[in-house]
Amino acid sequence: MKPLAFQTPAEVAATIPRVVAHLQSGGLLAYPTETVYGLGSRVVQADVAALAAMKGRSASKPFLLLISDRGMAEAHGLAFNASADALARAFWPGPLTLVLPGGSGRLPDMLRGPDGGIAVRWTSHQAIAALVAALGSPLTSTSANIPGQPPGPGADAIARDFAPAVAAGQLLVLDGGVLGNRPPSTVVDCTRPRAQIVREGTLSVHELRRAVGRLAP
Numbered sequence: 001m002k003p004l005a006f007q008t009p010a011e012v013a014a015t016i017p018r019v020v021a022h023l024q025s026g027g028l029l030a031y032p033t034e035t036v037y038g039l040g041s042r043v044v045q046a047d048v049a050a051l052a053a054m055k056g057r058s059a060s061k062p063f064l065l066l067i068s069d070r071g072m073a074e075a076h077g078l079a080f081n082a083s084a085d086a087l088a089r090a091f092w093p094g095p096l097t098l099v100l101p102g103g104s105g106r107l108p109d110m111l112r113g114p115d116g117g118i119a120v121r122w123t124s125h126q127a128i129a130a131l132v133a134a135l136g137s138p139l140t141s142t143s144a145n146i147p148g149q150p151p152g153p154g155a156d157a158i159a160r161d162f163a164p165a166v167a168a169g170q171l172l173v174l175d176g177g178v179l180g181n182r183p184p185s186t187v188v189d190c191t192r193p194r195a196q197i198v199r200e201g202t203l204s205v206h207e208l209r210r211a212v213g214r215l216a217p
Contacts, residue, residue: 056147087195
């Protein structure tokens with residue numbers, strides 16, 4: 001199956017119901033974000049395991065979650081301390097991923113990192129935010145690449161890399177155009193009182209500190 005056009009408002013509106021139905025039936029998705037293309041699934045243990053298997057990624061290596069608003073994170077039991085609250089207010093929606101505590105019994109434990117937290121980002125990609133809102137729950141996210149290779153710059157490259165899953169109807173690919181060589185999101189661990197930088201990406205530590213002062217990592 002060819003990638004589905006997902007750029008104009010009309011394309012997005014026409015495609016979202018089909019994508020939601022695909023995800024709700026346990027299917028997997030490749031999609032554009034504000035940084036790189038991602039691969040994702042529902043936040044259901046079997047679907048997350050299928051995503052890890054398709055990518056060839058260890059099931060012990062967690063995925064992050066994309067949300068369409070902060071309330072979606074809180075509805076799934078994720079907690080915001082003072083640092084997380086300040087950073088979210090300053091940079092969400094946007095390329096900032098926060099590792100948050102909580103979610104026990106509401107989110108699969110395989111999403112947790114070694115610190116016990118779950119990584120989450122309110123995406124600023126408006127079409128994906130609309131998709132997540134229509135789904136009504138977070139969408140898992142990992143870069144759309146074979147491990148050890150760079151992320152695919154566009155839908156055709158991703159469809160080629162994961163051709164068996166596309167042919168089997170397991171993976172649906174959304175064509176959001178060529179994204180270019182963008183850095184990934186910045187990741188901040190907010191599971192402890194003092195925030196810690198995990199990965200410096202699109203947002204620099206200087207930008208975080210300029211915005212929220214002592215509450216930044």
